[in-house]
Each structure stands twice: as structure tokens, then as C-alpha cells.
Amino acid sequence: MKKILVLISDIQMTIIMTIFYLVILAPFSLFVKSKIKPFKTKKKNSNWERIHITSNNKDLMKQY
Amino acid sequence: MNILGISCDYHDSAAVLVRDGILVSAAQEERFTRLKNDSSIPRHAVDFCLSQGNIGLKDIDRVAFYEKPFRKFHRILLSSLATYPAGLPFFVAAMRSFLLEKLWIKNKIIEELHIPEDRVSFVPHHISHGASTFFASPYCDATIVTIDGVGEWATSTIGKGKDNNITVMAEQQFPHSLGLLYSTITAFLGFEVNEGEYKVMGMAPFGKPIYADKIWKLLNLFPDSSFRLNLEYFSFQISESSPYSSKLISLLGKPRDPGSHFFTKRSGFPSYFGKKPADYAKRCEENQHFADIAASLQYVAEHIIFSVIRHAYTIAPSKNLCLAGGVFLNSVANGKLQKNTPFQHIYIQPAAGDAGGALGAALYVNRTVYQSKPFIMTHAYWGKEFSETEILHAAKSYNLSFRKIRNTRKLNTVIINAIMNEKVVGWFNGRSEWGPRALGNRSILADPRDPAIKDIVNTKIKFREPFRPFAASVLAGHEHEIFDIPASPGLPINFMLCVYPVNKKWRKKIPAVTHVNGTSRPQVVNKKDNKRYWELINDFYKKTGVPLLLNTSFNIKGEPIVNTPTDAIQTFLTSELDLLVMGNFIITKQSNS
Numbered sequence: 001m002k003k004i005l006v007l008i009s010d011i012q013m014t015i016i017m018t019i020f021y022l023v024i025l026a027p028f029s030l031f032v033k034s035k036i037k038p039f040k041t042k043k044k045n046s047n048w049e050r051i052h053i054t055s056n057n058k059d060l061m062k063q064y
Numbered sequence: 065m066n067i068l069g070i071s072c073d074y075h076d077s078a079a080v081l082v083r084d085g086i087l088v089s090a091a092q093e094e095r096f097t098r099l100k101n102d103s104s105i106p107r108h109a110v111d112f113c114l115s116q117g118n119i120g121l122k123d124i125d126r127v128a129f130y131e132k133p134f135r136k137f138h139r140i141l142l143s144s145l146a147t148y149p150a151g152l153p154f155f156v157a158a159m160r161s162f163l164l165e166k167l168w169i170k171n172k173i174i175e176e177l178h179i180p181e182d183r184v185s186f187v188p189h190h191i192s193h194g195a196s197t198f199f200a201s202p203y204c205d206a207t208i209v210t211i212d213g214v215g216e217w218a219t220s221t222i223g224k225g226k227d228n229n230i231t232v233m234a235e236q237q238f239p240h241s242l243g244l245l246y247s248t249i250t251a252f253l254g255f256e257v258n259e260g261e262y263k264v265m266g267m268a269p270f271g272k273p274i275y276a277d278k279i280w281k282l283l284n285l286f287p288d289s290s291f292r293l294n295l296e297y298f299s300f301q302i303s304e305s306s307p308y309s310s311k312l313i314s315l316l317g318k319p320r321d322p323g324s325h326f327f328t329k330r331s332g333f334p335s336y337f338g339k340k341p342a343d344y345a346k347r348c349e350e351n352q353h354f355a356d357i358a359a360s361l362q363y364v365a366e367h368i369i370f371s372v373i374r375h376a377y378t379i380a381p382s383k384n385l386c387l388a389g390g391v392f393l394n395s396v397a398n399g400k401l402q403k404n405t406p407f408q409h410i411y412i413q414p415a416a417g418d419a420g421g422a423l424g425a426a427l428y429v430n431r432t433v434y435q436s437k438p439f440i441m442t443h444a445y446w447g448k449e450f451s452e453t454e455i456l457h458a459a460k461s462y463n464l465s466f467r468k469i470r471n472t473r474k475l476n477t478v479i480i481n482a483i484m485n486e487k488v489v490g491w492f493n494g495r496s497e498w499g500p501r502a503l504g505n506r507s508i509l510a511d512p513r514d515p516a517i518k519d520i521v522n523t524k525i526k527f528r529e530p531f532r533p534f535a536a537s538v539l540a541g542h543e544h545e546i547f548d549i550p551a552s553p554g555l556p557i558n559f560m561l562c563v564y565p566v567n568k569k570w571r572k573k574i575p576a577v578t579h580v581n582g583t584s585r586p587q588v589v590n591k592k593d594n595k596r597y598w599e600l601i602n603d604f605y606k607k608t609g610v611p612l613l614l615n616t617s618f619n620i621k622g623e624p625i626v627n628t629p630t631d632a633i634q635t636f637l638t639s640e641l642d643l644l645v646m647g648n649f650i651i652t653k654q655s656n657s
Contacts (some may be wrong), residue, residue, distance in 0.1 A: 030340075
């Protein structure tokens with residue numbers, strides 16, 4: 001994959017990514033805007049996300 | 065069990081080697097490549113760590129990387145979509161760097177270190193930060209708070225450390241970041257992001273926080289200390305070129321020109337800036353406005369930091385507090401922590417920023433996977449040391465005049481006499497320091513009693529902004545006499561990570577290390593941690609009655625701190641340092657011939 005990508009020039013990459021962003025990703029943006037918590041504008045009393053990550057989770061370090 | 069910790073691909077790449085739970089070596093790549101904040105794969109730092117540990121790559125049991133590249137990519141992708149279509153420039157730039165470089169870090173590590181895939185671990189960014197402080201601290205139990213710009217998604221976390229375990233209980237996520245707020249105003253004030261933040265901190269005492277109400281408009285602070293940035297003032301989420309929007313300019317006025325000199329009536333106009341401008345008074349007024357913005361930002365940042373830490377106490381109580389993340393290199397805020405939070409003991413390790421992630425990742429794997437024994441970092445001397453032969457070889461290759469004085473008391477007498485005669489000394493001794501501070505092994509030393517020395521050091525060597533203060537290295541046992549510090553300030557004071565007021569009767573005695581607001585950034589020097597440096601300060605004390613020296617990092621503006629004898633000699637020759645001391649050698653600029 002990387003070998004193919006490095007063959008693409010900077011200008012080609014910019015053009016491909018611009019089209020990809022503006023055309024292909026457009027429909028997903030509305031969905032993401034409503035789903036991604038940090039970007040949602042709805043007011044609330046706290047911005048802390050309660051989570052629970054412990055060292056006992058042995059898969060924690062496998063995920064890339 | 066040899067664990068190699070690595071951080072790279074953003075800024076401040078570094079490598080560390082931990083063996084059976086104990087740190088063997090740690091260094092930033094920039095010290096070897098001479099590129100400030102170098103972010104490349106730390107090949108040189110890895111080589112150094114291996115040679116310090118007398119091992120080869122085949123002896124590495126596991127490599128621990130300090131973050132999760134795919135989670136980071138996930139954040140960039142989704143935040144680009146959340147800001148559609150304005151996020152186009154950011155998306156294109158980020159995709160280019162991720163698709164071509166950053167996503168393949170695992171392959172790069174495997175290829176370069178010849179290590180099997182299943183021996184590479186990826187520790188989340190903020191857990192690496194948390195582990196870098198808790199697993200290096202003297203505590204078995206502590207509240208852990210991390211705050212920085214951004215890792216994968218998290219920008220700050222609250223957690224708990226207990227023996228070999230770390231539990232993260234709460235986090236705030238990108239784009240709501242105190243680190244990015246500070247960096248944005250840093251850029252607005254004309255300084256480089258991820259580099260100029262400490263300049264903003266040094267500039268703040270020249271101003272008053274009269275714009276704090278405007279800085280508060282940039283965010284909504286909730287009662288539980290969390291906050292949301294008002295994104296219309298920022299553009300870091302949509303652009304890589306500028307982190308602030310036109311709305312921020314409407315709020316705070318025109319940004320400072322990065323190429324302009326900063327000076328106010330209080331700081332004065334240093335000679336190394338050249339000729340005084342004709343519109344000096346007007347420029348002073350403009351700069352005062354920027355100093356007031358810096359003071360306002362510092363005020364708001366401190367308020368948020370203390371609030372987050374107080375909140376952390378309510379959800380993860382302990383008498384001990386461990387802190388990490390670039391925000392905790394803010395030594396002004398660090399110095400006020402004990403007065404403003406309920407914690408009794410505080411620990412911050414010397415490389416609190418991203419370089420420290422390499423340490424955290426390695427210690428995390430050691431403690432959680434291999435249940436290794438505890439390690440306490442009491443000093444910062446984990447870098448490379450050079451032998452007499454290497455020093456001698458470097459001096460000879462530059463054809464410099466040198467002499468060796470075996471008796472350290474006699475050597476100290478020569479150095480102290482020079483310092484007392486307004487000379488500025490380059491001091492190169494032992495292993496280089498871990499973290500951004502020079503702590504007496506790669507330092508420039510001068511007389512703290514001399515009011516003119518600040519300008520001399522700046523004019524001859526550092527060429528830095530006149531508003532930036534110089535730090536002090538003080539003999540352990542004298543810190544309470546000279547500085548207004550808490551009864552037990554803990555180890556961060558050994559790492560020069562806290563700013564404290566200078567007691568009034570001392571301010572006039574040590575003007576070179578007393579900032580405009582009467583504060584200083586002391587490093588407490590213990591005999592057991594750095595005997596050679598302690599002896600030098602002690603001999604200065606015996607001769608002058610002042611138990612401290614001015615200590616600033618051994619580098620010139622824009623360069624990393626020197627690492628090798630050759631780096632030290634080059635800096636010595638390109639600056640107007642008067643004397644260079646390396647080990648037991650005194651080197652002068654006279655040619656050997």
C-alpha cells in the first residue's frame with residue numbers, strides 16, 4: 001500500500017484527497033457531525049468523558 | 065528483561081532503555097541530530113541507549129511506542145469530517161503525512177529494529193504520560209493528572225495509580241484542549257508552537273492580566289473544571305498554517321509580528337537588538353499590550369490547571385499527585401500547585417512533555433506486563449557521558465589550548481575566580497540531562513550577584529529575548545532561606561520545574577536570577593545526585609556567601625543543548641563564552657600553537 005502511495009506525487013495526492021474529501025466524504029460529514037461527541041454543540045454541565053481503562057486490560061497495548 | 069521505549073513522529077522524539085524495571089538510559093534525538101525538537105525515528109538515541117546498556121537489538125525483549133497511530137488517524141479523519149467543508153486544508157495535509165509516513169510507524173520499527181511484530185506494544189498517549197510520572201515517582205498510590213495539546217483523542221485525563229496499575233477514570237477530548245489554547249495564543253504572540261510556550265510564560269510577568277475576561281471568552285468552563293473551547297476563535301482544527309481565526313484577531317487585536325523584537329519600558333532595550341528605533345515609545349506600548357495578553361493567558365491557564373487538579377482530588381483522592389504532559393512544563397503554575405490544591409506531595413519527572421512518553425511507555429510495559437520492581441527517578445542524568453580521551457581528542461582536533469587540573473578544588477578555584485570576574489563559563493560534565501532543562505551537566509554558569517550578567521550572557525552567548533529570566537542552581541539545604549517554597553516541595557524542584565518567589569532580603573543579592581516580578585526558577589542540587597556540580601557551588605558559597613550559581617542551558621538560540629565535546633567546543637567557538645570546562649580540562653580560545 002505504502003509503495004503505491006509513495007509513487008503518487010504531492011500534487012496528485014492533493015488533488016485526489018481534495019476530491020475524496022469534497023465528494024466522497026460529503027455524505028458522511030452530516031452523520032459524523034451529529035455523532036462525534038467533542039464536536040456536538042449541545043450544551044451540558046460537564047465535558048469530562050467518564051471512562052475506565054485499567055492496566056488489567058491486556059489487549060490495551062495490542063491495538064494499533 | 066530489556067524494554068526499549070520510543071516516542072516520535074510529532075515532536076521531541078526520544079528513546080529510553082529500561083532493564084528489569086530500572087532505567088538505564090534516556091535521550092532525545094535532537095541532542096544527536098542537532099535539529100531542535102527533531103521528530104524523526106530516534107535512531108541515534110536508540111543506538112546510544114543500546115550501547116549504554118551494553119546490548120544489541122537482538123537483546124531487546126519488547127519495544128513500547130508512546131501512542132496509538134491508528135487511533136490518532138481516526139481522530140484526524142473524524143474531526144476533518146466534523147468540520148466539513150472548512151476542514152479541507154487540514155484534511156489534505158494530514159492525510160499526506162499519515163498515509164505516507166505516520167501510519168506505517170509499526171512497519172518502520174519492525175524494519176529498523178529487526179524485532180518481531182508481536183514484540184511491539186502501543187501504549188495510549190496519555191497513559192504513557194501517566195506512567196512516565198507515576199512509575200518514576202516515589203509513591204505506591206497517587207492521583208494522576210495529564211494535560212497536553214492532544215494525544216489520540218484525549219487532551220487531559222484524570223486517573224489513579226496503585227502499585228503496578230494505572231486506571232484512567234475521566235478524560236477530555238480534542239478539540240477541547242488547554243494545551244492547544246496555550247499554543248494558539250503562543251502563535252498569536254509571534255512564537256513558534258511547541259517551542260515558544262515558555263517564552264509566553266516568561267513574558268507574562270511584564271504584563272497584567274487585564275484581558276483575562278477576553279481569554280475567558282475563548283472557552284466555557286463548567287463547575288467540574290471541564291471546559292469546551294469556543295471553536296469559532298480557533299482554526300487549529302481546520303488548518304495547519306494558523307491555529308487562530310479572524311474572530312480571535314477581532315477580540316485581541318492584531319497579532320504580534322514574529323520577526324519583531326519584544327521589549328517594554330520595564331524590560332529595556334538590549335544592545336544586541338541594535339539601534340533603538342525612532343518610535344521606541346510607541347513600540348513599547350504595543351508590546352505592553354502583548355505582555356498583558358500573555359499575563360491574562362497565564363492567569364486563566366493557572367485557574368484551569370488548579371481546578372482540574374482539585375476536581376481530580378474529588379474523584380481519585382490521594383495525598384500524592386503525579387503530573388505529566390507538556391502543560392506541566394509550565395513552571396510558574398507548578399510552583400503554585402501546593403498552595404492551590406489539597407495534595408501534600410507532588411511529582412513531575414524532568415521530561416514531562418512528549419519525549420517523556422517514551423519513558424512512560426517502557427515503564428508501563430515493564431510494570432503491567434512483567435510486574436517489574438519499582439523505580440524512582442531522583443535525578444535527570446540519563447544521557448551520554450564522554451571519557452577523558454574523547455574530550456581530549458575533541459580539544460586537540462580544534463587545536464585549542466587546554467590544561468588538565470586533577471585536583472577538583474584547584475579546578476573549582478580557577479572557575480570561581482573567572483565567574484567572580486564577570487566571565488561566563490561553559491560547563492560540561494558527566495551524563496547529559498533527560499528533559500528540556502540543563503541541570504548542571506550541560507550548563508552555562510555565571511555569577512548570580514552581578515546585575516549586569518544577564519545582559520552579558522544574552523549579548524555574548526544566548527542572543528535571546530531580554531524578558532526571559534535565568535535560572536539558579538542552589539545547594540540543597542539553602543532553598544528555604546532564599547526562596548518562598550512549601551515545606552516539602554518534592555522532587556520537581558530538583559528538576560527546575562517550579563518557579564517560586566525570591567525572599568525579599570535576597571532579591572538584591574541575586575539580581576541576575578531574580579525575574580522582574582521577584583520570582584526565580586531554582587534547581588536544588590544534592591551532593592548524592594551530582595557531587596561534582598554540588599562541590600563547585602559549595603566552593604562558590606564558601607568564597608561569596610551565596611550558595612547558588614546562575615545556570616542556563618549550554619546552547620545558543622535555536623539549537624538543542626550540547627551533547628558531545630565537539631558540540632560544546634563548537635558552541636564555545638561560535639559564541640563569546642570565556643571559558644570551557646569539560647571534566648577536569650579547562651579550555652580557552654587561545655590556539656595551541
